[in-house]
Amino acid sequence: MSLRKMLRAGALVLTLAPLGACALANVAGEPAPDLYVLTAPSPQAPDAAPAMRAQIVVEPFSAPAALDTARIVFQPSPNEIKYYAGARWSDRAPRMIAALAVETLHNTGRFPAVIGAGSAARTDLALTGDVRQFAAARVAAQGLGQTSTEARVVFFARLLRASDRSIVASREFSATAPSASGKMTDIVAAYDAALGQVLSDIALWTLDEGAKAWPKPASS
Template sequence: MITLRTLGMMAAALMVSACGILPAKQDITLYDLPTNVTPDASWSHTDAQITVRRPSGLGLIDSSRILVRPTPNELQVYAGAAWVDSAPEVIQSAVVQLLEDSDATRTTLRRGGGVKGEFELLMDIRHFEADYSGASTPTVVVEISAKLVNNAARGVVENRVFRATAPAAGTDVAQVVAAFDRALSKASFDIAGWTLQNAR
């Protein structure tokens, strides 16, 4: 006859057994992309308010995972590593910071702050990954489609695809992150300058 005490002992044994087969929780290292880029003093100045909307991105791009493409048709993530924010927010922050530091707009806003600028920068992330492409070390690829919208006229002023690449010094995650920083710095610099040139 099975008593309550026996059932309790069996349940405890099952819990211990289950704990033994569950995978250990993996520690995740968070990486930031400070993109310490100096604005170009020759950039155009505008009296307009510019709103930078959170970029869009499909699938894993819209996440905090650090993406790697080992083969042309394969997309994976680096284990135990992630961005401090989602990739769209990391990119948005880089562009907003450059526009603010340039002091070339009346105001630079993030979409969602309750105020809408005369111009709105829309971005779609096509690539934000470390790509091996048959090489022994990866090259980081950042490709962003940008549209500048005049909110008053309700039309697109300009659109352009920006692409920046940076080879990693090695295969370690820290080396790959350094390449991400260089590629994003270049892309955000080009996007900020282009935005100011056309926001008039």
């Protein structure tokens, strides 16, 4: 290599090095977001409810792009979506919800097997659907001229036969829960309460509809 080429290469290295150092410094200097998780409820099935014979797979619910994220959604108005700064779910919302749905159905103690998507295990029924709302929203306090925050969860669930993907049953589920304050921990607690109610309702509905679709054979 000629002296001129060596000098040009050295100058390029010296030019890029400060840029790389600055980029690394910026990444290291940014505070990591606070991560939050939600919990699976343990719904109590009625004593008369039959145990399910069918094995069920829970597939991730579909969601619009604004909700298909790990960012925590805040809706100051029905037509506006924002995200809380410095706070994230531990996973993308549809994946987190699906994992909690698996755990919730398992917690009923009435299903022979509840698995997540991607398993090679044989399944009889599939639970899926759409996330229609999963957000904290601002609500007005009547007559006080003040506002508060509540978590709103709306899902449209479908129970399918795994063999041909035919719809066995479908229904919308919704719940709201007030936040005790504007603190992030209280907002997450409100999300937890609203989601817990919806998942409990879906689990008991799945148990009922699944028993109809996969009845116990008559004894000989």
